[in-house]
Amino acid sequence: MSGTYLSDVVFLLGFALAVVVIPVVTLLVFGLLRPHNPEALKAEAYESGMPQASIPRRPFHMAYYNFALVFIVFEVETLLLFAVAPVLKDAGWLGLGEVAAFVALVALSLAYAWRKGALVWR
Amino acid sequence: MDTQEVLFVAFGGVAVLGALYAVATRSLLRAIVALGAFLTAIAGEFYLLAADFIAVVQIFVYVGGIVVLMLFALMLSASGKRHPLAAVDRPALGAVLAYAVGAGLLWATWSTELPAAGPDPADALGSLGRALLGAQLWPFELIGLILLASVIAALSIVRGERQ
Amino acid sequence: MSLPWTFALGLLLGAVAFTMVGALTAVLVLAERKVSARIQMRVGPMHTGPHGMLQTIADMVKLVMKEDVRPARADAVAFRLGPLLVAVPAILSLAVVPFGAPLVMRDLNVGVLYFLAVPGVTVVGLLLAGWASYDNYSFLGGLRSSAQFISYEIPRSLAVVTVVMLAGSLSTVDVVEAQGRVPYVLLLPLSFFIYAITSLAEVNRVPFDIPEAESELVAGYHTEYSGFRWALFFLAEYAGLFAASAFGAVLFLGGGSGPLLPPVVWLLLKTGALVFVSMWIRFTLPRFRADQLMRLAWRVFLPLALVNLVVAALVMRAVA
Numbered sequence: 274m275s276g277t278y279l280s281d282v283v284f285l286l287g288f289a290l291a292v293v294v295i296p297v298v299t300l301l302v303f304g305l306l307r308p309h310n311p312e313a314l315k316a317e318a319y320e321s322g323m324p325q326a327s328i329p330r331r332p333f334h335m336a337y338y339n340f341a342l343v344f345i346v347f348e349v350e351t352l353l354l355f356a357v358a359p360v361l362k363d364a365g366w367l368g369l370g371e372v373a374a375f376v377a378l379v380a381l382s383l384a385y386a387w388r389k390g391a392l393v394w395r
Numbered sequence: 396m397d398t399q400e401v402l403f404v405a406f407g408g409v410a411v412l413g414a415l416y417a418v419a420t421r422s423l424l425r426a427i428v429a430l431g432a433f434l435t436a437i438a439g440e441f442y443l444l445a446a447d448f449i450a451v452v453q454i455f456v457y458v459g460g461i462v463v464l465m466l467f468a469l470m471l472s473a474s475g476k477r478h479p480l481a482a483v484d485r486p487a488l489g490a491v492l493a494y495a496v497g498a499g500l501l502w503a504t505w506s507t508e509l510p511a512a513g514p515d516p517a518d519a520l521g522s523l524g525r526a527l528l529g530a531q532l533w534p535f536e537l538i539g540l541i542l543l544a545s546v547i548a549a550l551s552i553v554r555g556e557r558q
Numbered sequence: 559m560s561l562p563w564t565f566a567l568g569l570l571l572g573a574v575a576f577t578m579v580g581a582l583t584a585v586l587v588l589a590e591r592k593v594s595a596r597i598q599m600r601v602g603p604m605h606t607g608p609h610g611m612l613q614t615i616a617d618m619v620k621l622v623m624k625e626d627v628r629p630a631r632a633d634a635v636a637f638r639l640g641p642l643l644v645a646v647p648a649i650l651s652l653a654v655v656p657f658g659a660p661l662v663m664r665d666l667n668v669g670v671l672y673f674l675a676v677p678g679v680t681v682v683g684l685l686l687a688g689w690a691s692y693d694n695y696s697f698l699g700g701l702r703s704s705a706q707f708i709s710y711e712i713p714r715s716l717a718v719v720t721v722v723m724l725a726g727s728l729s730t731v732d733v734v735e736a737q738g739r740v741p742y743v744l745l746l747p748l749s750f751f752i753y754a755i756t757s758l759a760e761v762n763r764v765p766f767d768i769p770e771a772e773s774e775l776v777a778g779y780h781t782e783y784s785g786f787r788w789a790l791f792f793l794a795e796y797a798g799l800f801a802a803s804a805f806g807a808v809l810f811l812g813g814g815s816g817p818l819l820p821p822v823v824w825l826l827l828k829t830g831a832l833v834f835v836s837m838w839i840r841f842t843l844p845r846f847r848a849d850q851l852m853r854l855a856w857r858v859f860l861p862l863a864l865v866n867l868v869v870a871a872l873v874m875r876a877v878a
Contacts, residue, residue, distance in 0.1 A: 278445045279399050280564045284664050285653070286402075287568020288575070292649045295576045296642065300786055335553065337705050338471055340852070341464045342549045344708045346542050347860075348460050351715045352452050353527070353538060354867070355671055358722040360524035362874060368528045369871055371536070378539035380864050382546045383856075391550050392856040393849075398561050424636060424689070431682060448728075451671045459678025459711075463704065466685045470701070520667060520728060 339391045350379045403443050410436035423469055431462045444512075448520050571663045575652050583796040590837050597841045636690035641790035643683025647676045648797040654730050655804045656813055657822050662731055669730040670722060673805055674715055677760070677798065681707050687791075702848055707760060709855035714756035716863035717749040720870035721809045724877065730805075734813035741812035745873055748866045750810045754832075756859060757806065759851070761798035763836055803832035 353375070361368055386392055413433035417426040434457040441450035483489055516522065527535045654669035656662040666672050681704045688700015722728060724745065725736035743750045807813060807828035814821025846854065 278442055278447055279402070280561060281447065281664065281666055282402060282439060282442050283398070283561050283564045284568040285650075287565040287570075288572035288653055288663070289568075289646070289650060291569045291572025292576055292646050293642065295573065296645065296786070296790055303786060335471060337701055338464070338467045339550070339553055340705050340709060340856075341460075341467045342553065343546060343856075344712065345456065345460045345464060346546050346549075347712045348456055348715075350539065350542055351712060351719065352455060352671075353535065354716070354719050355722065355728070356448065356520075357524045357527050357535075358719050359726050359728055360521055360528065361723050361871065362726050364525075364528050366875075369875065371528050371532060372871065373868060374536055375539045376864060376867055378536070378543050380861075382543045383860060383864070385543070386546055386550060387857065389550050391553075392853070424686075428636075428639065428682075428686070447666065447668045448671070451668050451675045455671070455675035455678055459675060459681060460708075463678075463681050463685065463708065466682065466689075467701075467704075470685065470689055470697070 336393075343386050343391060346382060347379070350375075350382075399443060403440060406436045406439040406443070409433075410440070424466075427462060427465045427469060430465070431458055434458050434462065445516060445519060448523060568664075571653070572649075575649050575663070579649050579652070579793055579797045579800070582800055583793050586796050586799070586833065589833075590840075593834070593837045594841045597838070636686040638787075640683050640687030640690055641787045641794075643686060644680050645683075645790040645794040645797070647679040647683075648794040648801060651676045651801050652797070652804075655801065656730050656734055656808060657825055665729055665731045668728045670718060670728045670733065670809075673730070673801075674711075674718060677801075678711065680794070680798075703762065706762070706851060706855075709852055710756040710759040710859070713752055713855065713859035713863040714760060716860075716867055717752040717756065718809065720746050720749045720867060723870055723874050730808055730813075734808055734815065737812045737815065739815075741810060741815075743810040745877065746810070746866075746870055748862070749870060750806075752859060752863055752866060753806060753810065756855075757802040758836060758839070759855070761795060761802055763799065763840055799833060799836060800829065803836065804829040806832050 354372070357364075357368075357372060361372060364371075410433050413429045413431075413436060417429035417433065420426050420429065434453060438450045438453035438458070441447075441453055651673050653663045654666055654673050656665070684700045684703045684707070686700075688697045688703075691697070721733060721742055724742060725733040727733065727736070804825065807825055811828045811832075813828075814825040816824035819827075
């Protein structure tokens with residue numbers, strides 16, 4: 274088993290710091306070595322060599338949003354399953370039944386979203 | 396102050412700064428990113444309080460889910476350049492309510508007698524799992540039911556707006 | 559170990575992890591080019607160094623020295639933050655991989671969940687990168703990538719839950735120990751299958767690479783990035799591939815266990831095998847369309863994962 278929670282946090286802070294600082298420093302350091310010739314044409318978006326024809330930042334399909342919504346719900350359910358999974362071995366048939374009931378509810382949510390066509394793309 | 400307290404305050408500071416920035420900025424995109432920073436700092440606080448499972452859940456659901464959802468909503472409605480308050484109908488009323496709720500929460504927090512922290516629990520994760528299948532069984536199953544209701548509700552709202 | 563030393567250790571291992579990922583990318587890119595070459599009946603890079611082995615290093619040097627071109631209307635903060643948010647979580651997830659049972663960077667109590675949760679932050683980076691580039695195609699690539707990632711995250715997590723059920727713990731070290739002499743791939747073959755396929759989708763590998771498809775959206779969300787920033791996306795992809803394979807080896811193939819050879823070697827061998835298989839798949843199968851991809855996630859893999867959950871629970875009872 275691992276050490277205390279505090280030392281976990283301290284470790285992760287150090288780890289994350291290193292992982293973040295290295296690319297940032299590399300970017301800055303090599304920034305001094307890089308050529309820097311800004312030109313208007315370079316700053317245009319790339320669309321296979323033509324002038325930019327598409328206009329970004331306009332309203333888009335909401336289908337993506339549906340998926341994100343449904344995703345949140347299933348994610349919470351999955352995390353609850355993660356909470357009970359480690360102790361399921363010792364929980365006997367009763368525990369199994371309880372989890373099965375929960376999974377049935379999850380399946381029901383999926384079935385509902387499916388029937389309502391929320392799981393279709395475009 | 397020992398290290399634990401220093402880190403706790405540090406994370407708290409980041410959280411507060413993130414939250415302030417999120418409210419004060421003019422760009423909705425930056426507000427959401429600041430919210431992400433806030434939520435990550437809160438996850439750090441949870442971990443320091445020996446709630447490592449909750450900390451990871453925070454990252455999983457809030458940063459990996461809610462922030463993403465908000466970004467989707469922002470980007471799909473193309474309202475990035477608008478000031479966050481531009482869509483509000485009655486800003487004055489909203490402000491009064493917000494300050495009232497905020498003050499109420501602060502008062503409740505300050506006036507509560509919190510017990511002193513005990514030692515780190517021996518098997519926090521195991522206790523959580525066993526509780527969910529035992530003493531807290533009804534909340535466990537009820538959450539499943541509520542989530543089912545959430546799916547139904549969310550989908551009917553979204554589809555209602557499409558029509 | 560006292561706290562300042564723990565912090566220093568974290569710092570050191572973070573640097574090690576980053577370097578390892580860099581070196582790994584160099585090796586994997588070359589390996590990929592060689593594997594694809596053989597499958598396509600040619601030889602691949604042979605020029606730089608013996609048998610082309612220094613090719614990727616040469617490529618990396620070139621990349622770092624490239625001019626940092628930024629589209630004029632890009633949101634500066636989002637543009638800079640995007641690649642970082644994509645690359646950093648991928649490398650952070652390596653902290654819990656047990657390179658041979660005692661040789662883990664940090665054995666978190668909730669290591670398994672940590673490994674699944676941290677890459678979720680990548681999605682934020684993808685969206686920022688796509689949006690910041692102020693170009694419809696980048697934006698679309700970012701959206702598709704994000705939608706794909708979150709859609710496959712659920713079945714993948716559910717497959718991992720079954721392993722946690724059998725192992726009785728969320729610690730990666732415990733999962734390796736719990737397998738003993740019987741790797742979980744034998745007890746939970748369906749879980750392994752689900753994990754393998756969904757992981758391919760999570761790291762944007764063919765047949766799930768529509769967001770970066772060269773013939774489609776130019777290069778998707780990283781079209782407008784050049785030089786080192788682009789390299790970060792690239793690093794993230796290979797870091798993700800390695801991490802997913804290593805994690806798969808830990809969860810299903812028994813991690814570092816095996817006779818004779820030291821555990822580190824076993825883990826790397828198993829990971830390498832999985833990486834090789836993913837490369838093989840890449841150059842053999844055509845890619846899925848965006849709508850096929852999403853349909854597959856929600857209508858095939860998610861129901862499958864739910865059923866598998868029940869099956870695995872029964873297996874758990876039988877084995878206990």
